[in-house]
Amino acid sequence: MTDSEKPSRRMFTxxxxxxxxxxxxTACGPKRLYEVPQHKLKASIAEMERRYKExxxxxxxxxxxxxxxxxxxxxxxxxxxxxxxxxxxxxCVAENNQSRDPQIHWIRVFSMExxxxxxxxxADPYYxxxxxxxxxxxxxxxxCQQCENPPCTKVxxxxxxxxxxxxxxxxxxxxxxxxxxxxxxCPYGARHFNWKAPTIPENEINPHTHxxxxxxRPKGVVEKCTFCIQRSREGRYPACVEVCPxxxxxxxxxxxxxxxxxxxxxxxRVLVLKEELNTVxxxxxxxxx
Amino acid sequence: MQPESAVNSIRMFGGFARxxxxxxxxxxxxxxxxxxxxxxxxxxxxxxxxxxxxxxxGLTAMRDQVSWGFYIGNFTFLVGVAAAxxxxxxxxxxxxxxxxxxxxIYGELLAISAxxxxxxxxxxxxGRPDRFWxxxxxxxxxxxxxxxxxxxxxVLNLYFILNFSVATHILYRAFHGKxxxxxxxxxxxxxxxxxxVGIHTVTAFLYxxxxxxxxWNSSILAPQFLASAFCSGPAILLIVLQVLRRFTRFEIQDAxxxxxxxxxxxxxxxxxxxxxxxxxxxFYSNTQHLLFTRYWYFGVGGHHTLVPYAWTAVALNLxxxxxxxxxxxxxxxxxxxxxxxxxxxxxxxxxxxxxxxPGLTPDTLGEIYEYYPTVTELRVAAGIFAxxxxxxxxxxxxxxxxxxxxxxxxxxxxxxxxxxxxxxTV
Numbered sequence: 001m002t003d004s005e006k007p008s009r010r011m012f013t014x015x016x017x018x019x020x021x022x023x024x025x026t027a028c029g030p031k032r033l034y035e036v037p038q039h040k041l042k043a044s045i046a047e048m049e050r051r052y053k054e055x056x057x058x059x060x061x062x063x064x065x066x067x068x069x070x071x072x073x074x075x076x077x078x079x080x081x082x083x084x085x086x087x088x089x090x091x092c093v094a095e096n097n098q099s100r101d102p103q104i105h106w107i108r109v110f111s112m113e114x115x116x117x118x119x120x121x122x123a124d125p126y127y128x129x130x131x132x133x134x135x136x137x138x139x140x141x142x143x144c145q146q147c148e149n150p151p152c153t154k155v156x157x158x159x160x161x162x163x164x165x166x167x168x169x170x171x172x173x174x175x176x177x178x179x180x181x182x183x184x185x186c187p188y189g190a191r192h193f194n195w196k197a198p199t200i201p202e203n204e205i206n207p208h209t210h211x212x213x214x215x216x217r218p219k220g221v222v223e224k225c226t227f228c229i230q231r232s233r234e235g236r237y238p239a240c241v242e243v244c245p246x247x248x249x250x251x252x253x254x255x256x257x258x259x260x261x262x263x264x265x266x267x268x269r270v271l272v273l274k275e276e277l278n279t280v281x282x283x284x285x286x287x288x289x
Numbered sequence: 290m291q292p293e294s295a296v297n298s299i300r301m302f303g304g305f306a307r308x309x310x311x312x313x314x315x316x317x318x319x320x321x322x323x324x325x326x327x328x329x330x331x332x333x334x335x336x337x338x339x340x341x342x343x344x345x346x347g348l349t350a351m352r353d354q355v356s357w358g359f360y361i362g363n364f365t366f367l368v369g370v371a372a373a374x375x376x377x378x379x380x381x382x383x384x385x386x387x388x389x390x391x392x393x394i395y396g397e398l399l400a401i402s403a404x405x406x407x408x409x410x411x412x413x414x415x416g417r418p419d420r421f422w423x424x425x426x427x428x429x430x431x432x433x434x435x436x437x438x439x440x441x442x443x444v445l446n447l448y449f450i451l452n453f454s455v456a457t458h459i460l461y462r463a464f465h466g467k468x469x470x471x472x473x474x475x476x477x478x479x480x481x482x483x484x485x486v487g488i489h490t491v492t493a494f495l496y497x498x499x500x501x502x503x504x505w506n507s508s509i510l511a512p513q514f515l516a517s518a519f520c521s522g523p524a525i526l527l528i529v530l531q532v533l534r535r536f537t538r539f540e541i542q543d544a545x546x547x548x549x550x551x552x553x554x555x556x557x558x559x560x561x562x563x564x565x566x567x568x569x570x571x572f573y574s575n576t577q578h579l580l581f582t583r584y585w586y587f588g589v590g591g592h593h594t595l596v597p598y599a600w601t602a603v604a605l606n607l608x609x610x611x612x613x614x615x616x617x618x619x620x621x622x623x624x625x626x627x628x629x630x631x632x633x634x635x636x637x638x639x640x641x642x643x644x645x646x647p648g649l650t651p652d653t654l655g656e657i658y659e660y661y662p663t664v665t666e667l668r669v670a671a672g673i674f675a676x677x678x679x680x681x682x683x684x685x686x687x688x689x690x691x692x693x694x695x696x697x698x699x700x701x702x703x704x705x706x707x708x709x710x711x712x713x714t715v
Contacts, residue, residue, distance in 0.1 A: 032430055102347060110654065120655035121577065142654060151501060157438035158423045159430050177423050178346075178416020181438050183356040187501035189654045193356060193416065195347035219345045220416025277500045 033172040033211065034162055045211055052216060056205065063210045065233040067166035073227050074167070074254040075238075076264045076284040077141060079118075081248035084109055084132040084139030091243035092143075095228060096214040097206050099198030106192065106225040107143040107240060114138055118271075118285075143240075144169060144190035144225035145273060145281035152182035152191060161222075167254075167282050168227050170212035176221040183222060187274050191224045227251070254282070264288075304698055305464050309687045312696060316686070323682065327675040334672010337665045338413055346416055348665040354658035355649045357414070359666045362641030363673070364410035366521065368492045369514065369640060371403040371448065373522030375485035376552060378478055388545035392530060393478065394692065397456040398684045399526055400485075404449040406677035413669050437495045444488045451481055456688070463691045465698050489514050496648060504581035504648040507570075513563040514640075519556035520609070521636040523549050524629040529685075531622070537689050547620055553632065554613035560636075561606060584657070585647040594659045595646060598638050605635030 036044055045062045052060040089107045098104040111127035112118060114136050123140070133139065150169050153161045160175040161182060183191045197219040209215040210230035217223050228238035232251070241249040252261035264270065268286040316324075341348045351358045373396045381390040412418055423429040424442060433439040455477050462469045493511035500506050527549055533539045571582045583589055585599045612618045612628035619625050651657045662670075690696035 108654070121580065121651070123655055125654070125656060151499070155436050155438065155499075157432050157436045157442065159432040160423070175420075175423055176417065177420045179411075179414070179438065180356045180416070181436070181495075183353065184496075184649070185499050185501055187653050189353065189652055189656075192353050194345070195352065196345040218417075222416075 032159060032175045034159060034175075041211075048211065048215065056202065056216065058202065058205060058207060060205070060207045060209055060215065062215050063208075063230055063233075065210065065230075067164050067168075068233065070255055071253045072167045072255045072282075073146070073232060074252065074261050074265070074282040074284065075146070075227065076250040076261055076268075076270065076286055078248040078250070078288045079138060079140060079285050080287045080289045081246045082109075082139045082141060083246055083248075084111055084127070084134075084137070085245065087243045087245060088141060088240035088249065091239045092225070094204065095206055095231075095239035096226075097198075097200055097209070097216050098192075098223075099194065099196075099200065099217075100204075101199050102194075102196050104192045104194070104198070104223070106190070106223075107141050108189065109139055109141045111137050111139055140285070141240075142188055142190070142273070143283070144227075145188050145279065145283040146225075146227060148280035148282060149278060151185040151187065151277075151279060155181045155185045157181065164212070164229075166233070168212075168229055168232075169224070170226055170229065171222055171224060172212070173215070173217045173221050173223070178220040178222065180222065187277050187279060191222050193222050194219050301465060301698075302461075305461055308464070308696060308698075312687050312690060313683050320686075324679070327679045327682070330671050330675035331679070332672075334669050334675065337668035338672065341413070341665055341669065342418065346414075348663065350660050350663045350666065352658055352660075354652040354656055355646065355660040357645050357649065358660050359642070359662040359670060360410050360414040362645040363670055364407050364414070365492060365644060366637055366641045367403045367407045367410065367677075368445070368488055369518030369636065370522045370525060371400045371407070372485045372489060372515075372518040373399045373403075373526045375482050376519050376523050376549065376556075377526070378482055380548060380552065386548070388542040389548065391692075392526075392541055392545065394456055394459055394688060395529065395533075395685070396522075396526060397452045397481075398681060398688060399522070399529070400452045400481075401449065401456065401684070402677045402681040403522075404445055404452070405680055406673050407445060408449075409673045409676060410670075413673065437491065437498055440491045441488075441495055444484070444491050448481070448484050448488050451477060451484060455481070456684075460688055460691050463694075463697065486515065489518050496644070501653050502581075502648050503578035505644075507567060509563050509567050513560065513567070516556050516560035516563055517636045517640055520553050520560060520632045521640070523553050523556075524609075524632040524636075527629050528626065529681075531626070533685070533689060538693055538695070539689055543620075546625070547616075550613050550619040550625055550628070551616075553628075554610060554619070557606060557610040557613060557632065561610060564639075580651060581647045584650055585643060589651065589657060592650075592657050592659050594661055595642065598642060602635045602638035602643060605631040606639070609635060 033041070033044065041064050045064050048062050049060060052058070052062075086109050089105050089109060092098070092107050093100070093105060096106065098106060108125050110120065110123035110125050111134070112123045116122050118140060127134070127137075146163075146167055146169055148163075148167070150163055153163060153169060157179060158175060158177055160177070161169065161171045163169045178193070180193055183193060194217055198217055200216070205216070206214060208230060210226075210233070213226040213229035228236075228240075231238055237251055238249075241251045250260055250264055252259040254261055254265070256262060264286055265284060268288060270284040270286040272281040272284060349358060349360075375396075377389050377393050377396040380386045381393055412421065415421065424431055424439075431439045431442065433443065455474055458474065459469045490511050493514040496502070496505035497508070497510045498506075527546055530541050530546060534541055568582065571579045580589060584592070585595055588594075588596045609628045609631040612624050612631070619628065646660050650660065687696075
């Protein structure tokens with residue numbers, strides 16, 4: 001062996017080692033949807049659709065529509081209009097393929113007494129009178145507040161949940177390990193866990209889904225409101241906005257100066273829940289009248 | 290390494306492993322009854338857990354409102370137990386107090402068992418145990434440093450590796466009649482002090498950092514964790530040491546036991562003081578955040594499930610403090626053992642259920658869901674405790690004879706006889 005051969009062999013061994021390590025890293029490496037490159041995302045989604053077909057015997061379209069540039073979603077809810085009918089709750093369940101048994105509701109409506117004001121310690125989420133609205137009561141629906149500073153994404157040990165560029169906080173259901181740390185961290189009870197395998201009657205499954213939103217979820221993972229990402233990214237209103245019979249729910253692009261949501265924030269008395277926690281919600285409550 | 294010496298080490302390790310196995314398989318009737326009892330609990334736990342995996346965590350009493358329960362409570366308590374080693378290391382090294390030095394290794398074995406149980410409790414609590422590898426880079430992704438849970442995964446595993454290597458090294462060397470390598474062991478043992486404080490602090494921060502839960506979001510939480518940990522770990526150890534003294538030739542001076550009991554009295558005083566400070570702040574300022582403390586001690590609106598536990602814990606902790614602070618009582622083995630049991634039970638209640646459940650009840654939107662563990666949870670938890678006790682028993686079965694010099698490689702030992710004085714004295 002000559003001296004000139006020595007380094008080249010070492011080089012060869014080193015680069016072979018590096019190449020092998022690289023191969024292992026790409027093969028077994030992170031498969032979080034968060035960092036899957038565009039061209040691979042298509043393949044992952046085709047795989048999801050195939051799997052759903054196999055499991056549910058039904059064609060489910062999974063959209064990979066990304067955030068639109070210059071769009072930042074926000075929501076406003078008119079407390080003075082809400083009548084507590086819970087149509088938003090069930091509209092959301094149907095649109096977003098939430099489990100019917102065990103029951104999962106992304107939106108919860110709280111009945112509050114006018115005398116006590118917005119006070120959750122005296123609120124009742126299980127109100128069941130023959131007719132709403134009840135005398136002396138008002139209603140506060142609560143879902144994900146799509147925080148600008150979300151405590152839930154910060155704590156996730158596997159990085160399975162994050163805020164998208166348009167402000168929607170999403171979960172990768174294939175990466176979540178179900179530790180429920182995010183549920184402990186969320187100040188709004190907006191995150192829900194699949195304590196058992198979710199069940200939805202076959203004819204009630206909404207086949208129009210998004211990979212970060214309402215596609216069917218497995219047992220043992222967390223899920224939450226996504227501002228109906230499958231609709232809002234197509235320029236449509238979330239299901240709860242459409243279904244509200246009194247027009248209490250407003251939704252739009254906060255970056256568009258001519259939007260309705262912008263008008264409300266600039267001209268109405270708006271409030272956010274638990275402002276002191278500095279979560280900076282993109283979900284505003286207001287009194288229009 | 291030279292090939293001959295590699296072969297030699299394998300052969301030497303083979304001898305150690307075979308010898309250990311022989312020791313484990315030898316025992317009297319009581320030993321086997323104990324193992325059978327633990328085995329039965331493990332089987333029952335495994336069956337309950339396999340059903341939980343099949344059906345889902347819906348078999349537990351946890352729900353969206355109270356999303357952590359008995360499993361995470363036990364996890365938190367056991368992180369505290371893992372501190373036992375440290376309580377021994379501090380007096381042994383800082384004050385160079387020999388009687389305790391001889392038993393540091395048992396503290397380490399206890400730490401190994403406790404951390405194993407901790408990791409198992411986390412494993413049974415997660416909804417997708419099949420995906421645990423998502424936490425392990427490069428296959429997965431560990432959200433470090435953002436997630437405190439990621440920190441906890443790191444420090445717990447490091448602490449485990451640290452204790453495991455030190456204990457194995459000491460015993461392995463002693464088996465071959467050699468003294469452990471001081472340059473290696475002493476720094477590692479000293480490192481275990483900040484590490485133990487680290488696992489406690491990180492585990493406290495896990496809860497502490499959540500602004501959504503005012504009961505946890507109090508800066509007194511980490512110090513209080515440490516204080517209660519320095520009570521519960523030694524409480525177990527004191528009982529174990531007495532059992533060993535009774536059933537083996539193992540000797541431990543009364544002075545060492547009394548010294549540990551004295552340290553426990555100070556730790557318990559701190560624990561009670563910190564609880565008192567927190568209670569004062571909550572009750573005197575009387576904000577909406579008082580609700581959680583009130584739920585624990587008095588119940589809220591007809592929901593009183595935890596109240597008896599809360600006061601039992603207070604009473605047991607006070608009792609333990611009283612017994613350990615009085616020199617006469619801690620020198621009397623009856624009252625000493627009552628004190629140990631009271632400490633163990635008191636801290637178990639306050640740090641398990643007493644920390645987790647009121648932290649989550651009422652939930653963030655004011656709803657009260659009364660959590661009480663189901664049979665599945667109790668069976669799985671009993672199974673995990675049995676795994677921990679089994680591991681501890683088997684490790685003691687090997688460690689005690691080695692440290693007594695009853696079990697060693699005769700040939701080698703003779704060769705090194707002159708360098709050995711007290712094989713297990715760290």
